[in-house]
Amino acid sequence: MNRYQDLIDHIDHYELGHLVIDNNETLKLQLKKDNSIIEIPRDYSIEVFNECRFEKHTHETLLTVKDDIGWPAYAGLYTKIKRKGGN
Numbered sequence: 001m002n003r004y005q006d007l008i009d010h011i012d013h014y015e016l017g018h019l020v021i022d023n024n025e026t027l028k029l030q031l032k033k034d035n036s037i038i039e040i041p042r043d044y045s046i047e048v049f050n051e052c053r054f055e056k057h058t059h060e061t062l063l064t065v066k067d068d069i070g071w072p073a074y075a076g077l078y079t080k081i082k083r084k085g086g087n
Contacts, residue, residue, distance in 0.1 A: 006032075014080040019048060019062065021072040027062055029081055040081055049078040 009016055020028040020037060027040040040046060046062065047054040057074070065073045 014082045016080050019079040021075045044081045045084050047080050048074050
């Protein structure tokens with residue numbers, strides 16, 4: 001991710017960081033700005049950076065999709081979140 005995209009996302013009121021999946025039950029974000037970890041509310045839009053682009057996903061998809069050996073497929077990926085419909 002480049003710093004210009006980070007700046008645009010900040011101006012658009014996104015929180016940026018890495019996706020954390022806690023016990024396959026809860027989505028959290030490790031914030032880029034201070035490494036603190038926050039829970040992602042269900043009323044937030046979630047976009048995960050995957051293969052050179054951001055993809056929108058639901059809570060359910062992020063919690064249920066696994067890789068070939070059974071780990072959460074999206075855990076650890078660069079992610080941006082924002083309250084749906086708001087700034």
